[in-house]
Amino acid sequence: MVRMLRPFGRAVTYTRWLHLFIAVVAPSLLLFVREAWWIWLIAAAALLPAALVPAVRTVEGLQARLLLTGHRHDSESTDIVAAPSASWGDRGRLVVWLQARLLLGYATMTVSAQLVFAIVDSASAPFGHDSEQSGPFVLAGHAWWHVLLVPLFLAALGVTVLAAGHLITALALRLLGPSRAERLAALEERTEQLLERTRIARELHDSIGHALTVAVVQAGAARAAGDPAFTDRALSAIEETGRAALEDLERVLGVLRESERPVDGRPTLTEADRLLESARASGTKVDAEMTGPLDTVPGPVSREGYRILQEALTNVLRHAGSVPVRVRIALADGTLTLDVRNPLTADIPGPGRGSGLRGIRERAALLGGHARTGPTEGDWQVHVELPVS
Template identity: 45%
Template sequence: MPGFLQSLPRIGSYRSLPYAVASLAMAAPMSLFAFAVAVSFEADSRVRAVIAVVALAVLMGLLGLLGPVRRLGIGLANGLLGIGLPTPARRPDAGSRLRSGLWFALHTAVSGVLVTVLGFLAITMFVPLAWLTGGQDRISFFWNDVPLGAWTIPFGLAMLFVALVVAAAATTGFRVGATTLLGPSAAELAAAAEQRAAVLAQRNRLARELHDSIGHTLTTSTIQAAAAAELVEADPAQVRRALGTIEEASRSALEDLDHVLGLLREEPAAKEPTRTLAEVDVLAVRAREAGLDVRLTVTGPVAALPAAVSREGYRIVQEGLTNALRHAGPGEVDVRVEAGPDRLAIAVVNALPGERPRTGRHGLAGLAERVEALRGELDAGPDDGRWRLSATIPLRAGA
């Protein structure tokens, strides 16, 4: 209760009034039908007024069963009540339609009552003016003739306070009701969760693509450019070879970048880059030109590997060589690729001085996710003073 009273000075506590007016304006076309129903009954005016309100609420409830009307109601609630209901499904289920119909019936009836009560309270707040202006000394109040006097001032202030409380309470009620009856169903929540998961998966995929391809190229090119700068005068031939490697790697990176940008535009490139373990020797050549002493050993029918497995194998070797360049610097790197009948085994081992800490393991995390998706295992860590990145991917179920 103290929190409710503290909210009275805030203008947002009185959103119920414009919401009620908008609701009645939306119900105005149906009021003619409700009036026709009311006049068909033999009763006094008060009973007919109640019948008209009930009939209007029922008609609005039936109208609220329609999907477009539900969306309109959610838009009004978000805009006028300041709540954040999510965009509804284009085709709501039966439960959502029934809740929507119930809400339209309830808030139409409550809006009518609220506007009537606030209108009456507004009139009573002007009673002190009749006494202060001295225009009259008596007033008809609740069908009684009442003398005016000083009592009208506190009475007017009390009616103002009551009006504020009623409007603020109606705002709270409208917000709770709209959230409950117009809020998403379990099916809509599940669909929204799936959509968010799909967006996150796409973002993760783009991040992996950029890290695996562009990150590798930038690391190699940076080291090559730094080495070439030191050999400009001493070994021009080596500089030309380094620049040629940078050019070739940059072209490859442009293909990858075009593919990633195509994914962002939802217009994929005509041909997605599909580098496999059949090109692992190209990786080794580039790494050697960047200063690594790569000892590559490939055994087994690598060319016969499933495409998905071969692509991930290429990325694993690429990540291992990139990390060796970035964290360990020039030195020996042993790369073993073994394609057996039941599984693919890859190991990239390099020296890792103790004073050079490893950072930025996002690439390894992405690789682990992709290897797990192929029912494989990835392991990375120090092993006998060296850093080992190893992966095993089964080629057959149960392998």
């Protein structure tokens, strides 16, 4: 019983009823001037040119959101569009919506009014009051048992209110919902947001992960060496790497705080020496060779190339320690090639494992290139090819 009565404790039940009554206010006022059935035809015809105005869809959408969904942040509210009509398909659905709202509003108003009259008549019948209204639910006479019909009429009124409210809401979701073009645009926007979040997460993983790895390796090496001069160099490397990581963190947080702020200041391959020196300062012997005009590599490719190199060196420091590393960066025939090799150790992760290696492959794929990571001839290799044209 409580479950059946629960809908009548929600405000949206009555705002939906109000929404239907608003649709028939104008023709109802005209009926006071002249009672004629053709007034409803005039009202229906007047809605046709109104539906051609793009802003009418905005008004109807906002009104439906407010009265039919109660401003809830759920699928019902977001599936009702409050944007102007952008196509003839939108206008056509708006015509059907306006006509359906008028028809359903008239039916709901008529049935509700008749049930209210019947309730009043049935409640007053035992006291000998004559009803001034007539209708299908109003009974003639003053029989005492008419009062027993009051609960039945109340239940019928409640069912009418609930059924009409659910029906008009379903029609609003269908006729005022987004068109195929609007759904596609929303999907593309959502995809862009997800890609941006993934890119930001990858930026933080690569930058902060590299800085922490260098700091841990440097601190461990300084403790093991017990040489004041080496300790000073290690602390300087930790300071420089930490400062660079803080700059990256501040830039990424700035983008998150200001969604319209452009992403700038990200390092490129022209700054690859900073990564190589950081690895060398950690005790790793780095044999690096860079060929080709790297300063001509397009910005997106150069920035992603820098992050790929950073992640590859971070993996070496994290899993292999101070082992010799061979780095080759070449630009030739419209392709940027990055190749990082180091002796294979037991701690090197296998192919396909680790978020860093997966990030390398994802970066390469997004740029139309490909990446290969895994054991090769006794070495661990990260080989990436990126198109630059």
